Amino acid sequence: MTNDKWKFLSKIDSPADLRKLEPTVLKDVCQEIREYMVETISKIGGHLGANLGSVELTVAMHYVFNTPKDLIVWDVGHQAYPHKILTGRRDEFPTIRQFKGLSGFNKISESEYDTFGVGHASTSISAALGLATARDFDKENYKVIAVIGDGAMTGGLAYEAMNNCGLLKKDMIVVLNDNNMSISHNVWAISNYFNEVISGDSYNNLKKSLFDITQKYFPKGDRLAHIANKVQSSLKSIVTPGMLFEALGFRYFGPINGHNLIQLVTMFKNIKSIKGPILVHMITEKGKGYAPAENDSSRFHGVTPFDVNTGQSPKSPVPPSYTEIFGDAIVELAEKNNKIVGVSAAMCEGTGLYKMQEKIPDRFFDVGIAEGHAVTFSAGMATKGFRPVVAIYSTFLQRAYDHIIHDVALQHLPVIFAIDRGGLVGADGPTHHGTFDLTYLRPIPGIIIAAPKDEDELRNLLYTATLYTDGPFAIRYPRGKGNGKPVKPGFEIIGIGKGEVTKSGKDMAILAVGSMVNQAMKVSALAEESGISIEVVNMRFIKPIDEDILKDIASRFDKVLCLEENSIIGGFGSAVIESYNRMKIKSPELFLKGIPDEFVEHGTIEELYKVIGLDTASIFEYIKKDILNK
Ligand SMILES: Cc1ncc(C[n+]2csc(CCOP(=O)(O)OP(=O)(O)O)c2C)c(N)n1
Numbered sequence: 352m353t354n355d356k357w358k359f360l361s362k363i364d365s366p367a368d369l370r371k372l373e374p375t376v377l378k379d380v381c382q383e384i385r386e387y388m389v390e391t392i393s394k395i396g397g398h399l400g401a402n403l404g405s406v407e408l409t410v411a412m413h414y415v416f417n418t419p420k421d422l423i424v425w426d427v428g429h430q431a432y433p434h435k436i437l438t439g440r441r442d443e444f445p446t447i448r449q450f451k452g453l454s455g456f457n458k459i460s461e462s463e464y465d466t467f468g469v470g471h472a473s474t475s476i477s478a479a480l481g482l483a484t485a486r487d488f489d490k491e492n493y494k495v496i497a498v499i500g501d502g503a504m505t506g507g508l509a510y511e512a513m514n515n516c517g518l519l520k521k522d523m524i525v526v527l528n529d530n531n532m533s534i535s536h537n538v539w540a541i542s543n544y545f546n547e548v549i550s551g552d553s554y555n556n557l558k559k560s561l562f563d564i565t566q567k568y569f570p571k572g573d574r575l576a577h578i579a580n581k582v583q584s585s586l587k588s589i590v591t592p593g594m595l596f597e598a599l600g601f602r603y604f605g606p607i608n609g610h611n612l613i614q615l616v617t618m619f620k621n622i623k624s625i626k627g628p629i630l631v632h633m634i635t636e637k638g639k640g641y642a643p644a645e646n647d648s649s650r651f652h653g654v655t656p657f658d659v660n661t662g663q664s665p666k667s668p669v670p671p672s673y674t675e676i677f678g679d680a681i682v683e684l685a686e687k688n689n690k691i692v693g694v695s696a697a698m699c700e701g702t703g704l705y706k707m708q709e710k711i712p713d714r715f716f717d718v719g720i721a722e723g724h725a726v727t728f729s730a731g732m733a734t735k736g737f738r739p740v741v742a743i744y745s746t747f748l749q750r751a752y753d754h755i756i757h758d759v760a761l762q763h764l765p766v767i768f769a770i771d772r773g774g775l776v777g778a779d780g781p782t783h784h785g786t787f788d789l790t791y792l793r794p795i796p797g798i799i800i801a802a803p804k805d806e807d808e809l810r811n812l813l814y815t816a817t818l819y820t821d822g823p824f825a826i827r828y829p830r831g832k833g834n835g836k837p838v839k840p841g842f843e844i845i846g847i848g849k850g851e852v853t854k855s856g857k858d859m860a861i862l863a864v865g866s867m868v869n870q871a872m873k874v875s876a877l878a879e880e881s882g883i884s885i886e887v888v889n890m891r892f893i894k895p896i897d898e899d900i901l902k903d904i905a906s907r908f909d910k911v912l913c914l915e916e917n918s919i920i921g922g923f924g925s926a927v928i929e930s931y932n933r934m935k936i937k938s939p940e941l942f943l944k945g946i947p948d949e950f951v952e953h954g955t956i957e958e959l960y961k962v963i964g965l966d967t968a969s970i971f972e973y974i975k976k977d978i979l980n981k
Pocket residue numbers: 401404427429430470471472499500501502503504530532533534637652696697698720747750
């Protein structure tokens with residue numbers, strides 16, 4: 352990093368360097384961070400909007416608090432790029448989200464400034480409370496600050512933590528970074544209440560005079576600061592949003608402009624010495640300082656490489672992803688069946704349900720970052736004959752496990768789970784890989800679990816699921832596209848629990864599900880070149896499993912490879928072993944390949960396949976060496 356282009360940033364190797372600067376130049380530091388992020392992310396893609404919005408608050412926190420002794424706990428971590436840049440990772444920043452590079456989120460193993468690992472939303476207040484409790488046990492003296500967005504505040508965990516913190520009265524600060532946006536428009540009901548109060552004349556007049564008072568008196572010492580605070584908070588409790596947080600045991604400060612550095616620094620300095628749970632509410636703008644991101648903050652939440660001047664990403668003619676295919680199919684089906692309802696947990700774009708939101712808004716619900724609620728809410732509708740389709744990423748559905756068992760399956764309710772991002776997701780890494788769903792769903796009695804081999808099969812499985820009324824039906828599909836062929840018009844019913852032989856062979860068989868069917872076909876083609884004949888079976892259903900196919904395979908093959916993009920432990924391969932055991936027939940020698948018993952890092956899916964041996968060449972090598980002993 353050159354000194355002439357990055358006058359300040361080039362000299363900031365840690366927050367200690369930041370703290371040596373005069374407050375007057377912090378604005379320039381922020382400007383350089385913004386430029387550095389836009390320049391870098393325009394080349395490699397990544398989260399941008401939230402990071403542009405968090406620049407000032409990050410600089411102010413590291414300026415005022417004594418990090419890393421004082422602990423900052425980020426929520427989700429997608430807005431922590433300025434934090435990474437300021438905490439010794441400036442030069443590595445261009446490697447972010449790439450194989451062997453910096454993680455896109457906070458990670459304890461990456462830096463002493465990353466106090467808690469994140470990726471999933473709404474954890475920061477709970478984790479910070481845990482850190483504050485540990486600090487008090489250890490009789491140590493440092494600050495703990497949780498930074499949480501208004502989107503993450505739609506998650507129930509945040510309130511569980513606040514309630515607990517209010518009772519424990521721990522010395523801790525929650526910074527509420529309120530930009531009125533989640534990935535798309537936020538559905539936080541409380542923000543309507545904030546907006547009403549904040550835009551009201553009486554509050555604004557009061558706030559203006561109070562802010563003048565506090566600005567004037569705070570710097571003069573603790574006693575006056577204390578009095579000013581008391582006046583401010585007691586008056587506020589009558590008319591301001593603070594009421595909600597105060598009821599939970601927090602002292603409320605704000606709302607303040609989260610881009611006004613001087614105000615932020617003053618505010619943090621003032622509250623630093625106040626004990627007990629504090630909530631600082633700041634208003635920020637997603638995408639702040641880069642016009643294309645300000646104007647299209649949903650796209651710039653997570654963006655592919657783009658032209659800095661225009662903000663446009665090159666459009667290459669790629670076939671639609673499974674997500675898009677699902678979005679179109681659900682609209683098509685819902686237009687014909689008025690019992691179908693779409694439910695998303697703050698992921699309208701990511702799951703393709705935005706299409707339903709646009710076309711059939713009255714049967715679409717975005718419930719916020721509340722996966723458990725999404726499932727139980729759907730179960731409620733299902734009791735009255737509706738056919739809710741809950742579209743949630745595999746990784747986030749982990750949050751709703753008990754809801755699937757207790758509220759849906761136990762009551763045999765026909766809720767359809769559209770599980771996107773089943774398998775490796777790439778750059779988001781281990782917090783987001785969807786590699787456990789087959790394992791966690793399989794033991795649930797009565798659930799149907801299917802994985803389409805391609806786009807047509809996704810459509811047909813979805814159609815089949817809408818006709819099935821005996822209980823839950825889960826369809827898991829990967830990130831990206833399948834075979835990329837245009838889909839066939841119309842829908843066909845697929846026999847539940849029925850697989851198909853997609854290629855016959857003599858030397859051995861591969862039983863595959865979902866994305867791995869295509870991979871198995873490629874392996875089989877590769878093997879053919881070496882004179883090895885491999886049969887490929889698209890098992891399609893993980894539960895119920897096609898026992899007729901398993902019997903037939905056992906009668907014709909000695910060696911069988913089970914292939915899946917899910918944890919080997921408890922996944923599809925395990926289902927095959929259990930089925931042979933249950934059927935009491937002699938099983939062929941079974942080999943299981945899938946996600947090993949480890950957390951897979953981030954990188955492109957192709958790179959990661961190689962790491963875990965799921966790329967075609969590695970699978971073929973494994974077959975030759977370990978299965979056929981050639
Ligand atoms: C449990 C869970 N569900 C969904 C997501 C996907 N997600 C990542 S960021 C985000 C929006 C967060 O909004 P907010 O906290 O307001 O942060 P902002 O991006 O607006 O700064 C969502 C839904 C997630 N990370 N975790």
